[in-house]
Amino acid sequence: MSKQQRGKKHRTPQKRAPRPSLPQPRRRAAPETTEGVDHMARMLQHAKPEQIVELVMPFLWTAITKGRAPANICVDACMTLRNAYGQLGVRAELLPVTVAIRKKDGTGTLYGSLTPRWSGTEWSGHCALVLPDSERFVDPTIEQFGEVRRIGMGPMVGKLALSTHDSGMLVEPGAQVMLQRGDLVLTYTVAGPEALASIVEHPEAIAHADGHLRTGVNTASLMLAALRSEDVRGRAMQAPHPRLRALLRAVGDAPYKSDGAQDVRFGLPDQNGQEQWLRLDEIPLPPSTPAAWPR
Numbered sequence: 001m002s003k004q005q006r007g008k009k010h011r012t013p014q015k016r017a018p019r020p021s022l023p024q025p026r027r028r029a030a031p032e033t034t035e036g037v038d039h040m041a042r043m044l045q046h047a048k049p050e051q052i053v054e055l056v057m058p059f060l061w062t063a064i065t066k067g068r069a070p071a072n073i074c075v076d077a078c079m080t081l082r083n084a085y086g087q088l089g090v091r092a093e094l095l096p097v098t099v100a101i102r103k104k105d106g107t108g109t110l111y112g113s114l115t116p117r118w119s120g121t122e123w124s125g126h127c128a129l130v131l132p133d134s135e136r137f138v139d140p141t142i143e144q145f146g147e148v149r150r151i152g153m154g155p156m157v158g159k160l161a162l163s164t165h166d167s168g169m170l171v172e173p174g175a176q177v178m179l180q181r182g183d184l185v186l187t188y189t190v191a192g193p194e195a196l197a198s199i200v201e202h203p204e205a206i207a208h209a210d211g212h213l214r215t216g217v218n219t220a221s222l223m224l225a226a227l228r229s230e231d232v233r234g235r236a237m238q239a240p241h242p243r244l245r246a247l248l249r250a251v252g253d254a255p256y257k258s259d260g261a262q263d264v265r266f267g268l269p270d271q272n273g274q275e276q277w278l279r280l281d282e283i284p285l286p287p288s289t290p291a292a293w294p295r
Contacts (some may be wrong), residue, residue, distance in 0.1 A: 037063050039154055044226060049238035053088055053223065054131055057081060058140040058155035060223055074127040074141045075199055076212065081129060081140055083216025086293030087280055088223065089243030093170055095130045095137070096195035097177075100187045101147055108184075111145060114191045116198055123204075125195060128156075128188065130170050133240075135162050137177055142186070151182040214263065221264035221280045224248065225256055246289040247280070 040059035047055050061081055078094055085092040096116060102108030116125025128139040139156040143149040148156075158179045162170050173192035178185060199205055224247055227236040237245055256266045257277070265277040281292065 044229075044232050047235070049235045050134070050240055052227070052232070052236060052239060053085070053090055053241065053244065054134060054136055054138075055157055056226070057084055057090075057219070057223055058138050058157065060226070061140055061219055062143075062154055064219065064222070074144070075123055075205065076208070077140045078127045078129050079205065079208075079212040080215045080219060081138070082294065083213050083292075084219040084223065085129075085131070087217055087220035087243075088247065089241035089290055089292070090131060091133055091293045092129045092131050092138070094196060094199060095128045095171060096125050096191040096199060097128050097188045098191065099126055099139070099142070099145075100189070101145060102185045102187070103147075104183055109145075109147070112191075114189065114195065116191070116195050118198065118202055118204065121204060123199070123202075125191065125198070127199065130160070130162070132162060132170055135160055137179075137188070139188075142181075147184060148181055148186070151184070153181060156181065156186065217279055217281050218262070218264045221256065221266070224251060224280065228253070243285075243290050243292065246285045247283065250283050250285060 037059075040056055040063060043055050043059065044052070058081060061077065061084070065077075082092045082094065096112075098110060098112035098114055100108060100110045112126030113124045116123055118124075128137060130137055137156075137158045137160045142156040143152075143154065156179060158177060160171065160175075160177045171190045173190055175190045177188040177190075179188070180186070224244075227233065227244075228248055228251065233248065237248060239245070251266050251268070254266045254268050256264055259265055259277065263279055265279055266283065267275050267277050268283065270276045
């Protein structure tokens, strides 16, 4: 038995949890101080224009859900973030994977399955996101696993090489992504098209599609509010996302709030100058603005 095999255990993520509603937004107000929020604030201050949305979004999602839901809702998280990224013009696609988490001594645990299945509301796989335009890899729920959570650095974001498969998948099945987190080595292995189909074609995912869109729009709304702050807006307007730039111009300094249904709405004047409260996906944009993803 090899050193890598010795001590390896197999576990599956736990059951899906109900998606949390978003907290009441406060104009320009900072959330409570936590390590993850501090990390998000540093990225907002220092990330390059082409990185700012892609890096900050998963940290924003974890800040919103912190204390409201466990981190083991990888399918819900990724489908929500796919919509959140897409509202700001960033294409994101689901990537079913396994993740082997190994310690210095070579022992560790393999999470997920290359042939995941549903049992009621429980899915035996693990899900991440790939951002094709920047070849970036995002695992928003990596801290569901205790050995990673103890390090306390939030979501995992890294780079990968894309090699589109005949099935249309953006990453070749069996491809591996190796990332470091503290003294741990995380090795992600990409599952095949059947694993992807097990998510998107399952009644659970279809039944909750509207909820994932709604929560994604709300997450993107809070992201947009953060990007328009005085010391961030200039870099955000340089980002290579025409839809993001159009939304920043349309929203300007308008106030925002949560309505009774916990949807984030911006107060904008209508054609007669009367204030109207619109969700992000209701805001009129120039005809040349690219549509939101997924398309």
